[in-house]
Amino acid sequence: MGFLSVLSYAHKLVAERLQPGDAAIDATAGTGADTLFLARTSGRRGQVWAFDIQAEALRLTQARLDLESRDQLAHVTLLQRSHAEMREQLPEAVHGQIGAVMFNLGYLPTEEADQSLITLPESTIAALETAVSLLRPRGIATVVLYPGHSGGDQEAEAVHAWAANLPSSIGQTVLYRQIQRPHAPYLIAIEKK
Numbered sequence: 001m002g003f004l005s006v007l008s009y010a011h012k013l014v015a016e017r018l019q020p021g022d023a024a025i026d027a028t029a030g031t032g033a034d035t036l037f038l039a040r041t042s043g044r045r046g047q048v049w050a051f052d053i054q055a056e057a058l059r060l061t062q063a064r065l066d067l068e069s070r071d072q073l074a075h076v077t078l079l080q081r082s083h084a085e086m087r088e089q090l091p092e093a094v095h096g097q098i099g100a101v102m103f104n105l106g107y108l109p110t111e112e113a114d115q116s117l118i119t120l121p122e123s124t125i126a127a128l129e130t131a132v133s134l135l136r137p138r139g140i141a142t143v144v145l146y147p148g149h150s151g152g153d154q155e156a157e158a159v160h161a162w163a164a165n166l167p168s169s170i171g172q173t174v175l176y177r178q179i180q181r182p183h184a185p186y187l188i189a190i191e192k193k
């Protein structure tokens with residue numbers, strides 16, 4: 001049967017913690033798969049904010065949401081902003097109340113996309129710091145890393161080092177990785193204390 005893919009495992013970890021009515025963040029909307037997953041999981045009383053710097057990603061995300069029956073989904077706000085601005089973009093009422101934040105790093109996975117437009121270590125680490133501060137106790141942040149593409153390897157190393165050094169008084173960090181395939185995508189998850 002094999003182990004779950006990193007994306008499925010990230011969804012599993014989030015689904016085990018995110019409750020109906022919760023607030024959640026997709027830090028890298030891309031084509032919207034995680035935004036839709038968060039909107040379904042937090043349900044019609046929930047709220048989701050999805051960030052991407054590319055208009056095309058938000059268009060694809062909106063198109064994916066439009067295929068769904070809206071009365072089953074959380075209220076979704078799409079923001080064409082960097083995830084590094086997460087704190088300023090979210091209402092203060094939800095600071096410290098977020099149930100899950102999902103990051104899926106790298107480039108927009110479509111044929112037409114500019115693959116040089118990737119997430120970058122500096123803004124990713126800043127966004128992760130903010131994400132952890134916005135989580136409620138037992139809330140979760142997941143990060144899918146892509147060490148197999150140029151730039152992705154340095155970013156993965158930076159995130160790995162950041163997670164390894166996160167004080168355990170703030171949260172617990174885990175790694176899910178195929179150790180025989182060092183270039184395959186892998187997952188780091190952080191559960192807030």
Ligand SMILES: C[S@@+](CC[C@H](N)C(=O)[O-])C[C@H]1O[C@@H](n2cnc3c(N)ncnc32)[C@H](O)[C@@H]1O
Pocket residue numbers: 027028029030031032033034051052053054057081082083084104105106107108109117118119120123
């Ligand atoms: C791998 S894709 C995300 C895949 C997405 N979860 C999906 O289901 O398709 C990474 C996305 O991060 C976006 N991105 C790059 N830098 C960003 C930043 N600073 N803030 C928010 N999004 C960013 C890219 O435009 C790209 O769409």
